[in-house]
Amino acid sequence: MRRLVILALAACSGDLDPPWQLDHDRIIAVRATPPAIVAGARSEIDGFLAVKGSATVQQPPEAVLVISPESLASVVTLDLDLDSGKWVVTAPGEAQLAAARVELALGPTDPVPLQLGVSYAGQTLVAVKTLRLGVAADNPVLGQPSMNGTPIADDADLVVGTLVDVPLSLTVADTDEVMWLTSCGTLHDHDEPQARLQVEKDDPTMGEFAVVLRDDAGGVAWRVWKIHAE
Amino acid sequence: MLTSLRTVRNAVVVVALIAGVPEAVAQPTPEAPTTVVTVTASGRVIDRLGRPVRGAFVKIEGTEDSVTTDKDGRFRIAAPLGSTLVFDANRFQTSLAGVTGESLGDIVMLTIAQTGETIEVAGEAPPAAPGAASLDRGELQRVPGTGGDIVRALTVMPGVVNLQIPLGYSGVVIRGASPQDSKVLIDDFEVPVLFHNIGFRAIVPAEAIATLDFIPGGFDVAYGRASSGIVNLTTRQGGDQRTEQAEVSFIDGGLIAQGPAGDRTRYMFALRRSTIDFVLPALIPDSVDLSLTTVPRYYDEQLRIDHKLSSAWNLTFANIGTDDIFELVASKNEDAKDKRFFNRTRFIRNTAAARWHEGAWTANLALSNLLQEFTFELGSNQFITAKLASITPRVEVTRTAASAAGLSQVVWRTGAEMQIGRNSIDLALPVEPREGEPMPEFDPKDTSSRFSGVIYTPDFTTWTAITANMDPRIRVTTGLRADVFGRSDELALQPRGELSIKLAKQWTARLAAGSYHRPPEFQSEVLAKSLKSEASTQTIAGVQYEPREGIRVQGSLYYTDRTSLITHDPDGTLGNNGRGTSLGGELLATYRGGPWFTWLSYSYSHSTRVDSPGQPERLFTYDQPHSLNGAASWKRGKWQLGGRFQLYSGLPFTPAVGSVFDSDRNLYVPLYAEPNSERAPIHHQLDLRIDRTWKLGPVALTGFIDVQNVYMNRSVVTYFYGYDYSQRTAFESLPIIPSLGLRGVL
Numbered sequence: 004m005r006r007l008v009i010l011a012l013a014a015c016s017g018d019l020d021p022p023w024q025l026d027h028d029r030i031i032a033v034r035a036t037p038p039a040i041v042a043g044a045r046s047e048i049d050g051f052l053a054v055k056g057s058a059t060v061q062q063p064p065e066a067v068l069v070i071s072p073e074s075l076a077s078v079v080t081l082d083l084d085l086d087s088g089k090w091v092v093t094a095p096g097e098a099q100l101a102a103a104r105v106e107l108a109l110g111p112t113d114p115v116p117l118q119l120g121v122s123y124a125g126q127t128l129v130a131v132k133t134l135r136l137g138v139a140a141d142n143p144v145l146g147q148p149s150m151n152g153t154p155i156a157d158d159a160d161l162v163v164g165t166l167v168d169v170p171l172s173l174t175v176a177d178t179d180e181v182m183w184l185t186s187c188g189t190l191h192d193h194d195e196p197q198a199r200l201q202v203e204k205d206d207p208t209m210g211e212f213a214v215v216l217r218d219d220a221g222g223v224a225w226r227v228w229k230i231h232a233e
Numbered sequence: 234m235l236t237s238l239r240t241v242r243n244a245v246v247v248v249a250l251i252a253g254v255p256e257a258v259a260q261p262t263p264e265a266p267t268t269v270v271t272v273t274a275s276g277r278v279i280d281r282l283g284r285p286v287r288g289a290f291v292k293i294e295g296t297e298d299s300v301t302t303d304k305d306g307r308f309r310i311a312a313p314l315g316s317t318l319v320f321d322a323n324r325f326q327t328s329l330a331g332v333t334g335e336s337l338g339d340i341v342m343l344t345i346a347q348t349g350e351t352i353e354v355a356g357e358a359p360p361a362a363p364g365a366a367s368l369d370r371g372e373l374q375r376v377p378g379t380g381g382d383i384v385r386a387l388t389v390m391p392g393v394v395n396l397q398i399p400l401g402y403s404g405v406v407i408r409g410a411s412p413q414d415s416k417v418l419i420d421d422f423e424v425p426v427l428f429h430n431i432g433f434r435a436i437v438p439a440e441a442i443a444t445l446d447f448i449p450g451g452f453d454v455a456y457g458r459a460s461s462g463i464v465n466l467t468t469r470q471g472g473d474q475r476t477e478q479a480e481v482s483f484i485d486g487g488l489i490a491q492g493p494a495g496d497r498t499r500y501m502f503a504l505r506r507s508t509i510d511f512v513l514p515a516l517i518p519d520s521v522d523l524s525l526t527t528v529p530r531y532y533d534e535q536l537r538i539d540h541k542l543s544s545a546w547n548l549t550f551a552n553i554g555t556d557d558i559f560e561l562v563a564s565k566n567e568d569a570k571d572k573r574f575f576n577r578t579r580f581i582r583n584t585a586a587a588r589w590h591e592g593a594w595t596a597n598l599a600l601s602n603l604l605q606e607f608t609f610e611l612g613s614n615q616f617i618t619a620k621l622a623s624i625t626p627r628v629e630v631t632r633t634a635a636s637a638a639g640l641s642q643v644v645w646r647t648g649a650e651m652q653i654g655r656n657s658i659d660l661a662l663p664v665e666p667r668e669g670e671p672m673p674e675f676d677p678k679d680t681s682s683r684f685s686g687v688i689y690t691p692d693f694t695t696w697t698a699i700t701a702n703m704d705p706r707i708r709v710t711t712g713l714r715a716d717v718f719g720r721s722d723e724l725a726l727q728p729r730g731e732l733s734i735k736l737a738k739q740w741t742a743r744l745a746a747g748s749y750h751r752p753p754e755f756q757s758e759v760l761a762k763s764l765k766s767e768a769s770t771q772t773i774a775g776v777q778y779e780p781r782e783g784i785r786v787q788g789s790l791y792y793t794d795r796t797s798l799i800t801h802d803p804d805g806t807l808g809n810n811g812r813g814t815s816l817g818g819e820l821l822a823t824y825r826g827g828p829w830f831t832w833l834s835y836s837y838s839h840s841t842r843v844d845s846p847g848q849p850e851r852l853f854t855y856d857q858p859h860s861l862n863g864a865a866s867w868k869r870g871k872w873q874l875g876g877r878f879q880l881y882s883g884l885p886f887t888p889a890v891g892s893v894f895d896s897d898r899n900l901y902v903p904l905y906a907e908p909n910s911e912r913a914p915i916h917h918q919l920d921l922r923i924d925r926t927w928k929l930g931p932v933a934l935t936g937f938i939d940v941q942n943v944y945m946n947r948s949v950v951t952y953f954y955g956y957d958y959s960q961r962t963a964f965e966s967l968p969i970i971p972s973l974g975l976r977g978v979l
Contacts, residue, residue: 029957131893132897133897180899223896
């Protein structure tokens with residue numbers, strides 16, 4: 004109860020950046036492509052970052068390391084591909100995965116969760132990402148969101164009016180999670196498939212607008228647009 | 234080692250006394266005076282707050298000679314020198330006084346709830362323990378800055394941790410411990426909550442309360458299940474005159490009816506409903522993503538019927554209940570289930586009690602039952618529904634004797650209680666943080682703590698104590714309480730004792746020591762069958778100075794050793810591996826005289842703990858080193874004016890130093906510094922209160938305005954962190970808070 008009161012009071016505070024604010028130094032998402040790989044397969048690691056006073060960036064981590072399980076730390080291969088600039092994780096063989104399942108008390112066909120630690124900005128931004136080993140899966144496909152009932156084209160420069168309630172919508176599966184973000188305006192229900200954007204008088208009139216989709220298997224996808232209010 | 238020795242010694246003394254006293258009481262061998270000298274003894278009978286007790290019977294023990302006190306509580310009776318006078322009055326415990334001369338001074342009569350202290354000549358009754366204090370209804374309503382509410386009035390007590398909002402469900406934290414370590418009793422039976430979710434109002438209006446007794450430690454063997462302190466509220470008995478009254482403010486409104494029903498029966502009935510729910514929706518800005526699907530509201534009710542069955546029997550039925558509910562959705566979309574919060578807390582307690590008194594014997598019998606329901610739902614995944622039904626039979630027998638076994642003014646008590654609880658629990662929640670553990674990341678999908686089933690908690694208690702004068706100036710109480718906590722199959726023996734020495738006419742010194750246990754019943758503790766009770770050993774030394782009637786100054790020093798504190802083990806389960814200490818001093822000066830009621834209290838406290846062997850020592854979360862309260866109220870004619878100044882230390886907190894982003898769960902896991910390694914700054918404020926009464930036909934009206942923090946001092950209470958813990962903002966104390974109210978009495 005006390006916790007809820009504190010959360011409610013914190014949410015009402017105007018001194019803290021809300022979680023949908025893109026004008027804030029943070030990691031928005033870490034992506035493994037693909038998020039689940041079979042023995043011996045490769046997955047690329049990169050991230051989606053917001054930077055205060057600047058545009059968002061999509062870039063590989065500065066460093067990646069295996070956090071758990073410890074038995075895989077020495078057999079998982081982590082390489083920085085200098086051509087693509089991405090970190091590449093290569094899953095170990097079936098024998099090592101079987102040993103890891105025993106260590107983690109998993110079933111013989113269960114995916115092995117490989118928890119990776121990643122860092123950016125001289126280790127001031129740190130995240131963990133779980134890659135599932137022993138099974139195969141892809142990141143979700145982000146459908147076309149709509150603004151004011153109109154589908155948003157991938158290369159659109161978005162224009163919204165000030166003090167106008169702008170409905171946002173994205174069709175997703177029940178188990179998927181949506182997160183709308185912006186540095187131009189104020190978002191309501193930013194973590195719901197149907198959200199609203201309103202540019203208030205004191206809000207910046209130029210910035211970015213983004214949507215991130217997460218599935219329940221560690222998959223993630225995102226898209227970013229430029230936006231201004233008039 | 235010292236504690237162990239003391240425990241053994243006390244146990245031996247108790248056993249010896251218990252074994253010896255009944256025989257001594259049954260076969261007294263008074264020393265017959267060689268010549269009988271009769272004097273006309275006179276005095277005054279007062280209650281513990283110095284008010285005259287009218288109509289009290291004053292009888293010479295062993296004879297039928299008796300007189301009755303007048304409206305000023307005074308009496309005169311011809312009695313043999315060396316004889317004993319017995320004082321008896323409705324609602325009060327029987328008192329004794331030896332006839333040592335013509336002038337006996339003031340005889341203080343105590344209510345049944347204050348057993349163990351039968352006589353004190355001159356002035357107010359002694360507090361229930363060193364450092365204890367009491368307020369009656371009139372004083373509760375005079376303390377400025379409380380809005381007449383008992384929860385906030387509690388903060389004037391020395392040793393109570395002070396903050397603008399209540400702490401924990403009991404609303405009271407004593408001597409730096411945790412909220413669950415102290416118990417709040419109403420008419421001697423525990424109530425699960427003391428205040429409402431909104432408005433931070435007590436569940437009992439001050440108008441329905443007769444007295445508030447605050448015992449920060451060293452309490453009697455009749456009290457238990459607490460390792461820190463006791464707050465005991467005694468409900469108001471109906472008076473000789475029938476009245477109906479109504480009161481309304483922006484927070485709530487209520488009705489109280491009380492009075493006689495025939496010659497032998499008194500009643501008091503109170504009903505209250507929140508009014509803040511009528512205005513709250515209008516105060517929420519449209520821009521806030523919030524839907525109040527069930528506007529927060531509450532209901533309270535109290536009923537008390539007292540019936541004098543015969544000269545020996547008094548019967549009481551008491552009922553108290555509350556119902557608190559609210560539901561909100563953190564979205565304009567009322568169907569957003571993931572953002573829904575729902576809470577309902579309600580309970581009802583019924584108590585039937587009988588008191589029998591004949592000569593030197595008194596028996597108190599009671600049967601009480603509690604029905605409680607707590608429901609909490611957060612989002613689509615987290616919930617708890619806990620229903621508790623308990624029944625508590627209790628009996629206590631008291632025997633008084635003018636002398637026995639070489640002791641004088643002997644009071645021997647023994648009692649037993651059974652508390653059978655049936656807990657029906659269905660929950661899916663995150664693992665709750667224990668005392669001092671910082672809040673983990675907020676994950677609405679986390680339901681790592683799950684349970685569905687019924688748990689029985691059969692607890693049995695027995696106690697005995699004897700109080701006697703070893704010398705006219707030395708009074709000793711020693712007793713033993715034994716609790717059997719059936720869930721954990723634990724026997725907790727708790728020897729307790731107190732020594733009171735009248736150093737001079739105006740000076741009394743008191744020393745109390747004892748053992749105390751709190752059963753594992755707080756939140757998820759009841760789920761872990763292997764958990765034992767938390768224990769404390771308290772030592773309190775106090776001195777009391779009463780230079781003249783109405784003035785009392787008392788100071789006390791205490792040291793509490795806490796063991797078997799319930800903490801998380803490294804594997805995440807609960808264990809009894811914590812220990813801690815609290816030490817401090819308290820000062821209280823009061824003046825009750827003429828139009829004035831003044832109160833000055835200061836407390837120093839230092840509470841530290843170690844959560845498991847090898848862990849570093851840290852502060853308790855509610856460690857508050859300094860707390861100062863000065864209040865004065867002046868009443869004359871139609872006006873009553875009052876002011877109160879508070880100054881108190883901020884509480885410790887654990888700062889976040891960073892976070893790790895969990896990309897798959899889309900949340901930030903906080904990284905914290907050492908627990909409670911920072912402290913909020915000192916806060917001070919001034920509160921004012923003005924009351925005005927007037928007549929409107931047959932109705933006596935009282936209007937009041939009570940303003941908290943009149944000079945709008947805003948101190949940092951704690952800090953709130955943003956979603957990624959990279960930013961924090963100060964949560965400041967509330968600015969000026971006016972409270973308006975109107976009461977009409979018919």
